[in-house]
Amino acid sequence: MISSTAPTCAMCDRPIAYRGAGRRPKYCTKSCRQAVYRANGKAREKAAKAVMTRRMLGELAHQLRGNIAELTTMISSLQHADRKDTLPTGWETAATVLADQLAEMARSAALLTREHVRLADEHRQSIEIVQKANGHDGSAEESSDIAVEYIQRQQGRQQPPV
Numbered sequence: 001m002i003s004s005t006a007p008t009c010a011m012c013d014r015p016i017a018y019r020g021a022g023r024r025p026k027y028c029t030k031s032c033r034q035a036v037y038r039a040n041g042k043a044r045e046k047a048a049k050a051v052m053t054r055r056m057l058g059e060l061a062h063q064l065r066g067n068i069a070e071l072t073t074m075i076s077s078l079q080h081a082d083r084k085d086t087l088p089t090g091w092e093t094a095a096t097v098l099a100d101q102l103a104e105m106a107r108s109a110a111l112l113t114r115e116h117v118r119l120a121d122e123h124r125q126s127i128e129i130v131q132k133a134n135g136h137d138g139s140a141e142e143s144s145d146i147a148v149e150y151i152q153r154q155q156g157r158q159q160p161p162v
């Protein structure tokens, strides 16, 4: 019989059979302990990958700004030109290549953003499991400092990276 003060599992909240001898168990089964351990590893992995996708988006934004500025200059020189032959030879090809590059970069940015959102979501799901287990009895033996720090940075961020 389990009393009302019986310890509960930090993972699944089921009461743990505890006879009062030795260290109080934190998890009901080995599989619950492993589930939290795996969630912690997954949270770290997803956080590290999300940092990478954010960095890649930042680099892409930098390149996009450069190419957009170049294309804008090219097009505005068209508008201001009295005659077409004041433009450098081959500008049509250059503008087409640049516009194609921009379209490709925009597609990459869309893919990277979706990937980043997916990673952040998977990270959040994992970190919730870890934080619940850590907060269960105040102990934090399954430390996830990197992941926690990452999500705190995300929460404190007002502006998107791009």
Ligand SMILES: [Zn+2]
Pocket (backbone or CB within 6 Å): 009, 010, 011, 012, 013, 014, 027, 028, 029, 032
């Ligand atoms: Zn359990």
